[in-house]
Amino acid sequence: MKLLCTGIELADASSRGFELDGQKLFAVRRDSKVYVYINRCPHRGVGLEWTPDQFLDPSNSLIQxxxxxxxFLIEDGECVAGPCAGQSLTRVDCREDAQGIWVSL
Structure with missing residues (x-):
């Protein structure tokens, strides 16, 4: 497991992009739980963010x-609307402890 960031660096109802070992990732915290995905849209293979660290729709309830x-649903990365409906983002295993958020690459 590799350290992604400290827990305080990812506020609730927010997202943040990272690059770890050459892999572009992003993390979302929702209801105190952290979800991490590879930053690659299954439709075009491009990064998802609008601007740095902005991966969520205006309501902060979906990844856009x-x-x-x-x-895309935050909890499992499934595309629920758009040209890649039915496909999913690639989830990255993660855990959080007192030191921070850890990922398995």
Whole structure:
């Protein structure tokens, strides 16, 4: 497991992008739980963020691709609207402890 960031660096209802060992990732915290995905849309293979660290729709309830507006569930990365409906983001195993958020790459 590799340290992604400290827990305080990812506020609730927010997202943040990272690059770890050459792999682009992003993390979302919702209801105190952390979800980490590879930053790659299954439709076009592009990064999802609108601007740095902005991966969520305006309501902060779904992950949204900046390129074509596809919407993904935060909890499992499933695309629920857009050209890649039925496909999913690639989830990265993670855990959180007192030191921070850890991922398995």
């Amino acid at each position: 691709c900046a390129t074509h507006g596809a919407l």
